[in-house]
Amino acid sequence: MRSGAKVAVIGGVFAVVVGGVGYGAYNVLDGLGDSGVGGGSDAKTTSQEVRTGPVTKDEIAQTSKNFLAAWAKGDAEVASKLTNNAADAASVLTQYSESAHVTKAVITPGAATGSKVPYTVRATVSYKGKTKTWSYDSDLTVVRGLTTGHALVDWKPSVIHPELREGETLETGESSTASIEAVDRNGQVLSKEKYPSLGGILDELRKKYGEKAGGTTGIETWINSANADGVDKTLLTLVKGKPGRVTTTLDAKIQAAAEAAVKKFDKSSVAAVEPSSGAIRAIANNPANGFEPARSAAVAPGSTMKIITAAMIIQNGLGSANSPVKCPSTVPWEGVTFHNLDEFSMPAPTLKTAFARSCNTAFIKPVLPLGDKRDTALHDEAGQYFGIGQVWRTGIATVDGKVPASEGSETAASFIGQGKIQMNPLNMASVTATAAHGQFLQPYIVPKSLDNRTFATANPLPGGVSAQLKEMLHYTATAPEGTATQAMASVGGDKGAKTGSSEIDGHATSDSWFTGYSNDLAAAALVQSGGHGGDAAGPVVAAVLLAGP
Incomplete structure (x- = not known):
């Protein structure tokens, strides 16, 4: 259906207007053809004067709605032309449906903050007869195209998923590593849902020890690491494999305290160890995904x-x-x-x-x-x-x-x-x-x-x-x-x-920075740009120590 046709707004939540035609942007859309989207990729045109200056509020709203609508429809070609890097965007957007096997996407934007637009994605992933809902939050930024002057989405892979980085790919299929059930020192199950900071650690433990622990593979959606020796990040499990049990030195009570403590300060991280053994009792970071300063700074x-x-x-x-x-x-x-x-x-x-x-x-x-x-x-x-x-x-x-x-x-x-x-x-x-x-x-x-x-x-x-x-x-x-x-x-x-x-x-x-101990627990915290040690990192460490013996 081309831009001259009329399309009903789905659900009445909001509509984007392209060439006088309304499109419901919260569902898999019909009728959003490439002639119906204004903007285009950052390739120079000579038919009109190139606009300069910061993007306007209207441009931010229009461009983000158009992009999200095309993405929700599964139209990688149209969506990519609304970015400042159409080639890279088209590749990742195509993976979203073809490699990640997303069959439906409902995208709900929030209020813009400056040129940044947050949104929630509620997708449906289907693979070999297995289907599951996949929900997460991300955001995009609208910028002025350097050559066209058009308002465009500033392309980066994290637009599609916040944990996706340059050179990484999304995939759904039979997992390449055996599943694990990681437990703390007292046998309590550790999951990334309950302890978000452990996401990367649990993925790494799975890759290294899943097979040794007797686990089997399942069906999942994951991010393929850009590094040959890197750790793939599991994002969604459609069918669980038989988990092998891996006992860690972590303490669920102390880990929970660490997770709560770092949330009080942006760019904060903490680690805790037991002096009498060297056992790591907790590792937490805010933000919880991506780079982990607690163990990698x-x-x-x-x-x-x-x-x-x-x-x-x-x-x-x-x-x-x-x-x-x-x-x-x-x-x-x-x-x-x-x-x-x-x-x-x-x-x-x-x-x-x-x-x-x-x-x-x-x-x-x-x-x-x-x-x-x-x-x-x-x-x-x-x-x-x-x-x-x-x-x-x-x-x-x-x-x-x-x-x-x-x-x-x-x-x-x-x-x-x-x-x-x-x-x-x-x-x-x-x-x-x-x-x-x-x-x-x-x-x-x-x-x-x-x-x-x-x-x-x-x-x-x-x-x-x-x-x-x-x-x-x-x-x-x-x-x-x-x-x-x-x-x-x-x-x-x-x-x-x-x-x-x-x-x-x-x-x-x-x-x-702040480091301290109480009885048989030692902890140290870093809050980037947090100022004096006692003001930011100090309360983080104190909260962790209070959860200890």
């Missing part, structure tokens, strides 16, 4: 790094928890001046009180006597006693922390968690667990007996060092001047903590 940890720096100072005979140190407002190091927050100073601090106030200069000045060892001392301490820089085989993909040898001003920066230091919450939770337990035990999420992998090891902290670190962490979490005291006020038991904030190039606000 590699960013500066700020002053939480002072846990390792303090251990280095004590072990090298440069100070102790209760020995006096100097905390001037600034300290020079090879042509660079390092500052305390708001240029504060302390008149007569000990290493413990300087740690509690997070005095940067007090953790740079004592290291000056190390001479030639200054550039490698922190690297050696981190690797030999905290397991940082070694290869962790946790049972899932994780990014190992890095404390490289340095030189010049970067050496001083590394002592306060800046420079080339790279950590994520799982790394810092392990650092805190090591300080509390006195011995590094590599974090893991499934037992090594499952695949006979080798765990990383490190030397026990020398006598007295762990006790002093615990004393400093406890003081920071309980003393009136401690930067972690407010956040840890509700946490009971044997406890300790350290705050941190790290400056990131191009970010107006620093990242918020």
